[in-house]
Amino acid sequence: MRIVVADSTRSQAWDAFVAGQAGAGPYHAWAWLEAVRRAYGFQVFPLLALRDGAVAGLLPLVRLRLPGLRGRLVSLPYCDWAGPLAAEADVRQGLLDQALDLAASLGATGLEIREQAADAGASAKVLMRLALPDGAERLMASFPAKLRSQIRKPSRDGLTARTGGLELLEAFYKVFSRNMRDLGSPTHSLAWFRAVLAGFGGRARITVVFLPDGTPAAGAVTLAQGRNIAVPWASSLRRHNRHSPNMLLYWTLFSQAAEEGRQMFDMGRSTRGEGTYRFKEQWGAREVGLSWQRFDASTRQRRPALTNSGPGRPRQLLAACWRRLPVGLANDMGTLLRRYISL
Numbered sequence: 001m002r003i004v005v006a007d008s009t010r011s012q013a014w015d016a017f018v019a020g021q022a023g024a025g026p027y028h029a030w031a032w033l034e035a036v037r038r039a040y041g042f043q044v045f046p047l048l049a050l051r052d053g054a055v056a057g058l059l060p061l062v063r064l065r066l067p068g069l070r071g072r073l074v075s076l077p078y079c080d081w082a083g084p085l086a087a088e089a090d091v092r093q094g095l096l097d098q099a100l101d102l103a104a105s106l107g108a109t110g111l112e113i114r115e116q117a118a119d120a121g122a123s124a125k126v127l128m129r130l131a132l133p134d135g136a137e138r139l140m141a142s143f144p145a146k147l148r149s150q151i152r153k154p155s156r157d158g159l160t161a162r163t164g165g166l167e168l169l170e171a172f173y174k175v176f177s178r179n180m181r182d183l184g185s186p187t188h189s190l191a192w193f194r195a196v197l198a199g200f201g202g203r204a205r206i207t208v209v210f211l212p213d214g215t216p217a218a219g220a221v222t223l224a225q226g227r228n229i230a231v232p233w234a235s236s237l238r239r240h241n242r243h244s245p246n247m248l249l250y251w252t253l254f255s256q257a258a259e260e261g262r263q264m265f266d267m268g269r270s271t272r273g274e275g276t277y278r279f280k281e282q283w284g285a286r287e288v289g290l291s292w293q294r295f296d297a298s299t300r301q302r303r304p305a306l307t308n309s310g311p312g313r314p315r316q317l318l319a320a321c322w323r324r325l326p327v328g329l330a331n332d333m334g335t336l337l338r339r340y341i342s343l
Helices: 008-019 030-040 089-106 136-142 145-156 166-183 190-203 238-243 245-259 275-282 313-322 327-340
Strands: 002-005 044-051 054-064 072-075 110-117 125-131 160-164 204-210 216-225 228-236 264-271 286-296
Touching: 002 089, 008 030, 008 044, 008 054, 030 044, 030 054, 030 190, 044 089, 054 089, 072 089, 089 110, 125 275, 136 245, 145 245, 160 166, 160 245, 166 190, 166 204, 166 216, 166 228, 166 327, 190 204, 190 216, 190 327, 204 245, 216 238, 216 245, 228 238, 228 245, 238 245, 245 264, 264 275
Parallel strands: 072 110, 228 264
Antiparallel strands: 002 044, 044 054, 054 072, 110 286, 125 264, 125 286, 160 204, 204 216, 216 228
16 A cells, blocks of 8 residues: 555545545545635645555645644644545554654644544534435425424515525625624635635535525535535524524525435534534434544654533633624634634
């Protein structure tokens, strides 16, 4: 077996392997690495395992670092899970060993691997996934009467949903960036979303819910990979909560996916028991375990798991200050800072 750092000439072979793996997600796609490189300028290291000339596995890596610091290799930043993709255990281990060798040679502090776990265990953070039936009609029929009524409310109030691409980015970003400010979190740049949309092409879509006067009230970006689809970014504005735009947003996402024959909808990471967890649970989403592990580059020893850690006091204070910023200033500052925040 030979492991190489792939360049763009191997991008088609990379994506072909991803397409053939049941355990692959959209973040394994070459387009994700390319978006990181183009939008944020970080070094990317697509490790490709070759056996008898054929692709046997892969591990996408990004060197995430602040200026002047050593940084670390991550698989992958800005998403919930990626990690090594291989059918055979020796290929997986070879990729991890090569990643640690690479981290040491670069002078990085270590390696961070984010992947799914077989068991959710006691981790506070879990993925929430919704299994989709064949078609929107069956999906609606599977919901309890109360949920069906909540889904229909925004339409009765005159709200509408539109799905498209780049033409909806501005409307989505108005909602997303303001919501990030309200949450006390720096926002991704417009350049990031443009890079994602360009790289994923038709597999990336934007859905926006509009009020009767045309004001965007909620929005999401979805990324498809085979029979699976994920929503890495979704937001709604609290001042419009009385119209329940989030219900129309998610129903639109789910119903479109079901009509397209998608089988699993990845609703993203949540903390057990919190509001976003309960929101996802009401749709029928179920827990999937997450394993976020860090390894020291010099000792190759595993560090404590990351998925149980909550926000510390300094982060809470920073978030409280961020919420007080004007939206324009928060956006300008946030787009400079966000690239260095791996979550």
